[in-house]
Amino acid sequence: MITKPNAQDVKVYECDFLVVxxxxxxxxxxxxxxEEGVKTIILEKANAARSGHSGMGMDHVMDFPREGVSYLDYVKFFMGRHELLGGxxxxxxxxxxxxxxxxxxxxxxxxNKWGYPMRWEDxxxxxxxRNGWFGKKIMIGVHWLDVKPVMAKKCKEVGVEILNRTMMVDLLTDKNGKVCGATGFNVRTGEFCIVKAKAVMVSTCNLTRNYTSETPMHWKYKMRYHGHPGSVxxxxxxxxxxxxxxxxxxDLATNWNYRIRDDITIPFGSIDHGDGIRGQWMNAKGEAIPFPTAKMYDEIEKAGLDPIYCTIEHFNDVYQKRNEICIADERFVSLYLGAQRGFNPKTHRYELMENRRFxxxxxxxxxxxxxxxxxxxxxxxxxxxxxGLGGCGSACISGIIVGDQMKEYCATAPEPEIDMNxxxxxxxxxxxPLYEEDGTEPMEMESSIRYINDRYVGMHISEGKLKEGLLRLGSLGKHFMPHLMAKTPHxxxxxxxxxxxxxxxxxxxxxxxERKESRGNFLxxxxxxxxxENDNHISVCRLVDGKDTIELMRAPELKPEYLEEGK
Amino acid sequence: MDEFYGGGVYEEENFEFPLFKLVREKAEELDISYHDALVLVKPDYVRSCRYGDEEFEQKSIDEFEEISKQTMANWEAFMKEREGK
Structure with a gap:
C-alpha cells in the first residue's frame, strides 16, 4: 500500500551533476x-543495463568524418538530411x-577506453x-547486442550512482530560474525523492507515444517506436x-514518416544505408518507384496506384546474410519472432501506409x-x-561533451536551493490518482490522445481538423485528465x-x-x-509567464571560427 | 472459394533464417539461452559474409545503382504523364 508522502520526509540525494x-x-x-571527480547521479526509469536506444542492441554508430569528408561537409549533411522531409x-x-x-x-x-565494443574482434x-545519405564510409558497423551492460558497469566502476526504476517527475529551479535538481519517483516502490544538483542533463529520448505505435520505418526492426517505448x-x-x-x-515532427502495415517487420537495418544497397519501393502494380516523399505518395494515391510496398528481394544471398547479422546486432528479438512465425524477408513485401508523422x-x-x-x-x-540529434552515435558524443564540461561548471555553480512548497x-x-475511484485508466487516456493525433493531424493537415482535434484534446483535459486513477506505483x-x-x-x-504553409512532408x-520566408527558421514552443508561445526563430549561422577550422 | 481455405492462394513458405537455425541448434545442443548461443555462432557467420571484399561490394552496389537509374527514369515518365492530365 503506498501513500502520499510529505515533502519534508522524502529522501534527498545530493550531487554535482544529475543525469536524467x-x-x-x-x-x-x-x-x-x-572520471573527472564530479559527483554524479543517474535517474533511470528502467534499468540502465538494458534501457535506452541501444537497450536491445545496435548495429551501427554514426558518424566520424573521414574519407575526405571535412567538418563543413559534415555540417551540410547534418542539416541536409532533414531538408527532404522538413523542407x-x-x-x-x-x-x-x-x-x-x-x-x-x-x-x-x-x-574505446571505456570498453564500448567499437572494433570487430576478428x-x-x-x-x-557507408552513410547512405552521404555515400561515404563514415559510420562504424558495430556488434552492440550487449553494449548497455558494458555502459552501466563502467558507470558503477567510476562511481556513478544509478537510481534505477526511478523516473523524473519534473525539474526543480531556484529563485533565479536556474535548474537545481529534479524530483523522482520509484516506479516499483512508489517512493518519492528529491535530487539536488548543480547541473542537470536531460537525455530521455523524445516523444512518440502521442501517435499510434507503428514501426517507424522499414529499417527499424520489430520496434514500434523510434527509441525505447518507455523513453518516448x-x-x-x-x-x-x-x-x-x-x-x-x-509541427514538422519526425523525419521518417511511413507507417508500415505489417505486424511482423523484419527488414534490413543499417544494411539499408550502410552497405550501399537499399530496399526497393514499388507501387500496387509492382512497378519500381523511388523512395516517395509525402508529395510523391500523394501523386501515387491520386493515380490509384497505392498501396506501395518495399522489398529486399533484390538482395543477393550474401547481403541477405548481412541483413541477418544487422538484425541480430540491433534487435535479436526480431530474428526470434520472425523465425517463430516462418517469416521470409526474401519474399515479403512491406506495405507502407499513409505518409504522415508519428x-x-x-x-x-x-x-x-x-x-x-x-x-x-x-x-x-x-x-x-x-x-537535430538522432541515433546512438550522436547521443554518445553529445553526452561526452556535456560530461566534459561539468568539472568546470560545477566548481563555480551555486549550491542548489530547493523550494519545498x-x-x-x-x-x-x-x-x-491513488485517491480517485472509478476514474480514467491512464492507458485509456493514452489511447484517446493517440487517436486524436492520428485522426486530426494525419497526412493532410487543415485548420478545421486541427481546431476540432484541439477541442477534443481540451475535452479530455477538462473531463478526464483530472480523474486519472492508479492503484500501484506502475x-x-x-x-x-x-x-x-x-x-x-x-x-x-x-x-x-501556426505553420500556415506546406513544406517537405508537412502538407x-x-x-x-x-x-x-520561413526557410532557415526553426519553430520554437516556449512557456512564457505560464502561457504557451510559438515563434519562428531564425536558425543561427555557423560560427566564423568553425567556417575557418572546418575546411 | 475453396482455394482460399488453405489452398495456397497466398502462402509464404515456412522459412527459417539460416542464422537463427544455427542459434536454435546450438542452444538446444548446449542447453543455453538463444542470446548465449548467438554469441557463440555469430563470429563464424560474420566471416562468411564477405565483409571487406571491396570488389564484391562494389559489384553488388553497381548492380543496384543500375536498378535505381531505371527506377528514376520510370518515375520521371510517370510524373510527366500525370502533369499532362
Missing amino acids: GGGDAGCSAAIKAA PGALMNPNVGYILGAKSWWALDHM TDDYHWV SGDGFNACYKVGAGLCNL GYYGLSGVYTDENFKTDVEGLYCGGDTVL HVQDVIDEVYA DLMRCIEVRNIYDGSILHFKACM RNDYPERNP
Missing part, C-alpha cells in the same frame, strides 16, 4: 563527469552539427560502413519546456547551443532529446507519462496551426504552397 535518462547519452555523460533551409543549429563532427574522434577515443579494427513519453521534453527551454519543430525524432527537440546547453541556466540536454505541489499531483508512472504525452500533443497541434490542404 541512462541511455547512450546519459551513461556516456555520467562516466565522463565521474529547404536550416531547420536547426548548424553549430551543433559542426561540433558533433569535430569532436567525434575525440569521443571515439573515450568510447580484425581488431573498425568496420566502416516525452518526459524530458515536457520537463524542459516547463522550466523555460525551447521545444522545436513540433513522433518527434531528429527534426524536433530541445534547442541547445553546440555545448548542448539549453537557454535555461544549469540545464543541458543530450542524445535524441536535442534538436513546489515539491509538495508536485507530490500532491503525482499521488492524486499505474502512477503511467499517469505521469500520459500527462507528458498530453501536454506534448497540445503543443504539437498548436505548432501545426496543409489549406496552405499548399511553401512560404520561402
Whole structure:
C-alpha cells in the first residue's frame, strides 16, 4: 500500500551533476563527469543495463568524418538530411552539427577506453560502413547486442550512482530560474525523492507515444517506436519546456514518416544505408518507384496506384546474410519472432501506409547551443532529446561533451536551493490518482490522445481538423485528465507519462496551426504552397509567464571560427 | 472459394533464417539461452559474409545503382504523364 508522502520526509540525494535518462547519452555523460571527480547521479526509469536506444542492441554508430569528408561537409549533411522531409533551409543549429563532427574522434577515443565494443574482434579494427545519405564510409558497423551492460558497469566502476526504476517527475529551479535538481519517483516502490544538483542533463529520448505505435520505418526492426517505448513519453521534453527551454519543430515532427502495415517487420537495418544497397519501393502494380516523399505518395494515391510496398528481394544471398547479422546486432528479438512465425524477408513485401508523422525524432527537440546547453541556466540536454540529434552515435558524443564540461561548471555553480512548497505541489499531483475511484485508466487516456493525433493531424493537415482535434484534446483535459486513477506505483508512472504525452500533443497541434504553409512532408490542404520566408527558421514552443508561445526563430549561422577550422 | 481455405492462394513458405537455425541448434545442443548461443555462432557467420571484399561490394552496389537509374527514369515518365492530365 503506498501513500502520499510529505515533502519534508522524502529522501534527498545530493550531487554535482544529475543525469536524467541512462541511455547512450546519459551513461556516456555520467562516466565522463565521474572520471573527472564530479559527483554524479543517474535517474533511470528502467534499468540502465538494458534501457535506452541501444537497450536491445545496435548495429551501427554514426558518424566520424573521414574519407575526405571535412567538418563543413559534415555540417551540410547534418542539416541536409532533414531538408527532404522538413523542407529547404536550416531547420536547426548548424553549430551543433559542426561540433558533433569535430569532436567525434575525440569521443571515439573515450568510447574505446571505456570498453564500448567499437572494433570487430576478428580484425581488431573498425568496420566502416557507408552513410547512405552521404555515400561515404563514415559510420562504424558495430556488434552492440550487449553494449548497455558494458555502459552501466563502467558507470558503477567510476562511481556513478544509478537510481534505477526511478523516473523524473519534473525539474526543480531556484529563485533565479536556474535548474537545481529534479524530483523522482520509484516506479516499483512508489517512493518519492528529491535530487539536488548543480547541473542537470536531460537525455530521455523524445516523444512518440502521442501517435499510434507503428514501426517507424522499414529499417527499424520489430520496434514500434523510434527509441525505447518507455523513453518516448516525452518526459524530458515536457520537463524542459516547463522550466523555460525551447521545444522545436513540433509541427514538422519526425523525419521518417511511413507507417508500415505489417505486424511482423523484419527488414534490413543499417544494411539499408550502410552497405550501399537499399530496399526497393514499388507501387500496387509492382512497378519500381523511388523512395516517395509525402508529395510523391500523394501523386501515387491520386493515380490509384497505392498501396506501395518495399522489398529486399533484390538482395543477393550474401547481403541477405548481412541483413541477418544487422538484425541480430540491433534487435535479436526480431530474428526470434520472425523465425517463430516462418517469416521470409526474401519474399515479403512491406506495405507502407499513409505518409504522415508519428513522433518527434531528429527534426524536433530541445534547442541547445553546440555545448548542448539549453537557454535555461544549469540545464543541458543530450542524445535524441536535442534538436537535430538522432541515433546512438550522436547521443554518445553529445553526452561526452556535456560530461566534459561539468568539472568546470560545477566548481563555480551555486549550491542548489530547493523550494519545498513546489515539491509538495508536485507530490500532491503525482499521488492524486491513488485517491480517485472509478476514474480514467491512464492507458485509456493514452489511447484517446493517440487517436486524436492520428485522426486530426494525419497526412493532410487543415485548420478545421486541427481546431476540432484541439477541442477534443481540451475535452479530455477538462473531463478526464483530472480523474486519472492508479492503484500501484506502475499505474502512477503511467499517469505521469500520459500527462507528458498530453501536454506534448497540445503543443504539437498548436505548432501545426501556426505553420500556415506546406513544406517537405508537412502538407496543409489549406496552405499548399511553401512560404520561402520561413526557410532557415526553426519553430520554437516556449512557456512564457505560464502561457504557451510559438515563434519562428531564425536558425543561427555557423560560427566564423568553425567556417575557418572546418575546411 | 475453396482455394482460399488453405489452398495456397497466398502462402509464404515456412522459412527459417539460416542464422537463427544455427542459434536454435546450438542452444538446444548446449542447453543455453538463444542470446548465449548467438554469441557463440555469430563470429563464424560474420566471416562468411564477405565483409571487406571491396570488389564484391562494389559489384553488388553497381548492380543496384543500375536498378535505381531505371527506377528514376520510370518515375520521371510517370510524373510527366500525370502533369499532362
